[in-house]
Amino acid sequence: MASKNISRAVIRRLPRYYRYLSELMENNIVRISSKELSERMHVTASQIRQDFNNFGGFGQQGYGYNVEFLYTEIGKVLGLERTHNVIIIGAGNVGRAIANYPDFKKRGFVFTAIFDSNPSLEGIKIGECVVQSMDNLERFVSENDVEIAALTIPKCAAREVAAGLVSLGVKAMWNFAPTDLNLPGDVLVENVHLAESLMRLSYRIKELEE
């Protein structure tokens, strides 16, 4: 399946389609037309067809889409047909939140270890992991398959820790620290910058007031 050269906007929408389809399945909806899907998702039907055409179209439009088939196919496009091992660096509130989040496991993301530099947190159980010392990180990464590192640590530590992980061979970072990591170009970084999200909301409030 050709998934190269897909625009970032399409990639941004794919997980949303996936979430909607998951909700449709929960509601036992077997088939949906692009029109119905578009009404639920507040995007145009032509947008949906255009997006899906990047991946071969996912089935006949005239009869609507088979929800489960579409869900499975988009899951494959998103790489969710297999599990991904994730380690969490930072056992603060954000680290705990993601370790305890049931939806990630359902999608195949398996949290295999949590590390923290604070000795008083060592040994605490969070989700299905026990917090380990940062001293164990190097050995853990070299002995286990670690695909993604979630960085839930302060900005001041994030770049150094990320660079260390890259040198250990970790190729994908899910970064919650409010800074850019400046890693080599072949390392994937997905940022969750909460302050930026809140500022966008503030912008839109201001815009309404004008």
Next chain:
Amino acid sequence: MASKNISRAVIRRLPRYYRYLSELMENNIVRISSKELSERMHVTASQIRQDFNNFGGFGQQGYGYNVEFLYTEIGKVLGLERTHNVIIIGAGNVGRAIANYPDFKKRGFVFTAIFDSNPSLEGIKIGECVVQSMDNLERFVSENDVEIAALTIPKCAAREVAAGLVSLGVKAMWNFAPTDLNLPGDVLVENVHLAESLMRLSYRIKELEE
């Protein structure tokens, strides 16, 4: 200042400019050219000029930008020249994380109350707030200026709570629940869908493998 009809892509980048400028100020950098800024931010200089031209350009390009002036002006565009009162619904890990996050206060977001439906959390201090019963929510919102509600509650409760907040007059939601809230069109919703972010990362991993 005309800030209407600005594209969502520009709005998406503005907080990032703001964050970079804040870092430049921390490093005592007084002036920066669009070329230098573009290299740091990995966007083209022409993109930066184009973005800034939506807001009048923010000063002469030939001499570079005055960092503090640019920071202040973008802050004004983002509505950060005044404070915003935020309540948090849900005192779980995500609610705690945002209540304790120092950067929000620095940007003028003031968390004025936290509510949770779990009686065992009532009275616990989180950040500068004490967790209150959901039974207090209606009175609190009617007696206080609440501009933004952060929804850090499970999906099953999110829509009902959001609809209730709207009926109490809250006009902006910062939604962490993994669902769309389906609120009236005049209510602003900024979503933080963590699972979608992680799925985008998974997509990019898969893309690299192909």
